[in-house]
Amino acid sequence: MYAEKAVIRVHRDLKVHTWFYPNPETEATIILVNGSLATAASFGQTLRCLQPLFNVVLFDQPYSGHSRAHNPNLPLIGKEDEALILLDLIEHFRADHLMSFSWGGVAAMLAMAQRPARIRRAVGTSFAPVLNPAMQDYLARGKAHLATCNRQAIGELINETIGEHLPSLYKRCNFRHVSSLDEHEYGQMLFHIRQVLELDAGQYMRCVRNIDIPLLFINGEWDRYTGPADARHFADLAPNAAFIGIAHTGHFLDMEHKTAWQDMRAAVERFVLQAPATSSQQRLALAG
Numbered sequence: 001m002y003a004e005k006a007v008i009r010v011h012r013d014l015k016v017h018t019w020f021y022p023n024p025e026t027e028a029t030i031i032l033v034n035g036s037l038a039t040a041a042s043f044g045q046t047l048r049c050l051q052p053l054f055n056v057v058l059f060d061q062p063y064s065g066h067s068r069a070h071n072p073n074l075p076l077i078g079k080e081d082e083a084l085i086l087l088d089l090i091e092h093f094r095a096d097h098l099m100s101f102s103w104g105g106v107a108a109m110l111a112m113a114q115r116p117a118r119i120r121r122a123v124g125t126s127f128a129p130v131l132n133p134a135m136q137d138y139l140a141r142g143k144a145h146l147a148t149c150n151r152q153a154i155g156e157l158i159n160e161t162i163g164e165h166l167p168s169l170y171k172r173c174n175f176r177h178v179s180s181l182d183e184h185e186y187g188q189m190l191f192h193i194r195q196v197l198e199l200d201a202g203q204y205m206r207c208v209r210n211i212d213i214p215l216l217f218i219n220g221e222w223d224r225y226t227g228p229a230d231a232r233h234f235a236d237l238a239p240n241a242a243f244i245g246i247a248h249t250g251h252f253l254d255m256e257h258k259t260a261w262q263d264m265r266a267a268v269e270r271f272v273l274q275a276p277a278t279s280s281q282q283r284l285a286l287a288g
Contacts (some may be wrong), residue, residue: 008059011084017066021047021056023084029055030272031095033086035102035126036189037158037178039065040102049265050099053273061085061216063188064181065186074184075098083110090116097235097272099123102162102226102269103249107252112215121272122211124262125218126251128230129237131196133224138162139193145163146190154186155179159252162225165250167257208237215241216271218264220249220256229280242271246281 003019013279032043040058060067096118100108138161145153155175214240217231227243244267246260254261
């Protein structure tokens with residue numbers, strides 16, 4: 001699939017490597033924000049899902065993937081910094097839609113709270129505003145392994161927790177990727193976990209309440225870490241929020257099986273492009 005590649009200078013004079021996948025049949029542009037320990041490459045399935053509908057923008061955070069080489073003297077980057085980076089990229093690519101995955105949702109929500117004029121709708125996947133017991137345990141174990149740079153334990157932890165429903169091939173790819181990351185990326189992830197655990201709940205809630213665009217939250221019904229019930233806490237904070245649960249699917253949604261990929265595409269298309277729902281799609285929406 002053809003992509004226009006560029007290195008963009010953003011907040012704090014950082015540089016990010018970007019991919020722009022054009023679709024000449026539409027003016028709508030969506031920017032994707034990945035989760036922790038991931039790069040733009042993790043959006044392979046999602047790109048196939050969205051590119052027929054949008055121009056798609058992917059990027060690597062300054063500390064990861066193709067961006068890392070462009071930022072040799074890199075300080076630790078907080079979620080507030082990631083939100084400002086995202087706002088710069090939204091403006092650069094004139095993006096009017098946004099979609100985030102997992103902990104990428106923190107930066108996405110912080111950015112949306114600034115009410116960027118271009119963004120019309122946003123989708124958050126595998127994300128929730130509460131840390132349930134399973135997620136708290138995952139983060140606590142992750143902190144311990146990251147602090148000691150225990151590569152094997154980090155890879156195994158992800159596969160046996162949030163990645164428990166991934167096909168075996170994806171689990172092997174996940175393990176190879178996560179266990180081979182630079183030590184700086186582990187330090188960055190540890191910094192993010194500490195940020196999340198120390199997050200001022202009241203301040204974050206006020207931030208979400210400031211978002212004035214329609215939001216859609218998509219969660220896997222088998223996800224024990226950020227499930228549909230946890231995501232629905234956003235209903236008290238964001239009056240324009242809608243919720244969908246994807247059946248027989250865990251945290252990694254469209255990466256887990258073909259039906260999840262199809263259901264996710266239908267949900268996003270219906271929400272973002274406001275396409276009329278068929279009877280089968282209506283049943284999907286009610287499942288959430």
